[in-house]
Amino acid sequence: MTTKGRRTQAVHGGTQRSQWGELSEAIFLTQGFAYDSAEQAEARFVKAGPDEYIYARYGNPTVAMFEKRIALLEGAEDGFATASGMAAVNGALTSCLRAGDRVVAARALFGSCLYILEDILPRFGVEVVFVDGADLAQWEEALKPGAKAVFFESMSNPTLELVDIEAVAKLAHDAGAVVIVDNVFSTPVFSDAIAQGADVVVYSATKHIDGQGRALGGVILGSREFIRKTVEPYMKHTGGSMSPFTAWIMLKGLETMDLRVRAQAASARAIAEAVSGHGKVTRVSYPGLESHPQYALAQRQLGGAGGTMVAFEIAGGKEAAFRFCNALEIILISNNLGDAKSIATHPATTTHQRLSPEQRESLGISDGLIRLSVGIEETGDLVADIVQALDAV
Ligand SMILES: *Cc1c(COP(=O)(O)O)cnc(C)c1O
16 A cells, blocks of 8 residues: 555554444553453463553553554654653653663753653663753764763754754764654654654654643654564553553544644744734744744754744743733633643743743743743634733733
């Protein structure tokens, strides 16, 4: 069969029907599986074949459908679904590292990712070196003496800075390091991370894959060898597997993800353009605008898209930012992202509150910064809501 387009894969990829021929994917809400005989049980524990299951922590038919579907979308050989995005990040890193290894990571990271790299891994004798993700000279310097793994967010939270996957992967591979990319902000719709050189891609499925704020989930994608020999033994014995019910939610999420994310990105662009001209806004970061310092890289890496997130700075610091948030009528104040509902976040006092003021400043997280996750509401309504809230500042 010929290779199918992403939207076709998102609807049909990985589907396996039971003897009933159900149209919608079945939820196999079962922890265990019964065997026809003691001999069959023994044989399965020796080696489980395809479509042979033992225990839901090891694998489950609904979860396997989700893993196959998202792997097809990403162009990865295989995937392992996890209970949350953080279980995916932790599983991808911890399963392949041991004491004495060195990891090179971009400094601008989601708080929980930073905790794993800064607090947990060093406790077990793993050295972690942080670099400015946008500065290739720093990557080259840190990777020179050899490193085991590289970890970065391809688009950073909340300032929407990009890391050049292709260039960093080249440096990492020359040093013999595995390239692990947290690809949440780039989304599976606009990502070509594996083709660009990533060895392992992790997603928080909680974000665009669910896209409707229902469940936590995650996935680790990579070569069959890495997923089945390195990730699976670690995940299945440490308990971070995805539940069958969550897998069903995520399968349904994947079906509509392309439509949602493209609509979100189109509105994000319109919002970025609208706020760029507003007198109360001092800085706008949207990778799809020419004003973004890495516009050319964004065009190359995201296939001409700009993503679903917009960050902008309001003159007047925290007070002005709070007044803006409180004046919003449609857009909700929350800290999730990738949702059908548009969400405004004030990173300095919420998601990045625990950082010191100096750390925040070095990451470009000022008191006036707003992070916007653009939903699927009418574009005109969102632009009008933002403009009226800015006017109210
Ligand atoms: C949300 C997020 C995570 C963690 O995902 P959870 O599903 O909340 O565990 C990791 N990395 C990035 C970039 C995220 O946005």
